[in-house]
Amino acid sequence: MLKVDKINKAFTVNGSEKNILNNITFTIEDGEFVCILGPSGSGKTTLLRCIGGFEALTNGNMLLDGQSIYAPGIDRIMVFQGFEQLFGWKTVEANVEYPLKINLIDKGNRQQLVGKYISMVGLENYKNYYPHQLSGGMKQRAAIARALALEPRILLMDEPFGNLDAQTRNSLQNELLKIWSDLKTTILFVTHDIEEAIILSDRIIMLSTSGELKNIIPNRLERPRKPGSIGFAELWDLLYNQLGH
């Protein structure tokens, strides 16, 4: 369980203090798929980076399974939007294996984990490819495999499909949902795309432009969800209006 308790984050921009996150509180239960939705500049990425331990909080508390978060750790693995998150000097297989090696997982277990997660994202035939030889979608699949292989307590995803074409994005959303229902991983997923938030999440945390928590909206639509599904349009309208349009 992730507990985010009254956190604030301010940056100093051009000499003046700017509040990015204002007094944000929420809880994420184990196995939940939660999306953070907000307009650009609302601090979505900053919030995720704080939970990842990449940014220090100005004040407030964050607890993962009762343990305070203060630095990056393998219990919270981040999948980024940028394609260059893979190490270009390693093959897909080596990219997935490397974090396991660093964390002293023995060779037998390593190979088993690498094989399992590479096939889970459908890259068996590309495991010896270097990142620059892959399409954008394949790179994000590889990054997801690398993140999953460490079996983190929570997977942090920062608009991982934001740079993909619509078709690839749809198929990756479906595969992510399948992986999630197989593994029961907890996922916190940042997006600015209302449709994506509806398709993926159990709950949607909405941030406002000023970096405040606007609302937490449960999403109980039946899966699989498509824009034509019952209740989809209503939820879409609700979120759209909440975003301040």
Next chain:
Amino acid sequence: MANKSKSAFYQKALFVLILMLLWETVARMKFFNPSVFPSVTSIIIAFLKGVSSGLLVEKTVYSLYLILKGLILSFLAAFLLSSLAMVFRIVENILDILNSILHPLPGIALLPVAILWFGIGEGSIIFIIIHSVLWPMVVNFMTGFKTIPRIHLDVGENIGLKGFHLLWGVMLPASLPYLLSGIKIAWARAWRAVIAAEMVFGAASGSAGGLGWHIYMTRYMFDMAGTFAALLAIIIVGILVEELLFKNIEKFTVIKWGMTI
């Protein structure tokens, strides 16, 4: 790809051949005194003689030994200093000012000082080499480290890399294009430094001296073909190192990884 590199090879070879033909023609026409402008044929003969007698090989090997020693020491120092500069702001500032002070100073200008400090010998030459190559290496390494995408470092920290492991596992490979260009510049600078330093006190350095001293001596003996043969040796070593060593390192690293084209 194979065709492209093949045609590149032919273009380069053709260019060199034309250059040699032009040289030979000018020499044969005796525009200049043959003893100051030797023909390509006489240079090649002198070169082959030097190689078969072992003299030219010995001189080249000695100079290469000095260069290698200087390069390895400089690489270690440059890598250490640039890494420290990434961690400690004060090291970066000190390197910055040292670079401003020392980089523009020609190595040969420091030779009198080097002789006083290290005596006439290998120590002084190594000092000059290190001075000549350390600064361009540091500049390149620092640029390499500073242009590593933030996301690589984030991922590195996320998967549990810290300190030396982050340096070795992420920063080194991620900045390899810059490290390689730093080493290439250093290699060329080291040649200039060693030849210049050897010309000043070559043979006195205990052993029989390197190529720089050989160039000086052949000119002193008015053996211009011999002088050019020594230059030819430098050129050949340069081409071999560039085409066989550097090109292959690039082919199996930065090109294979799609970091450079």
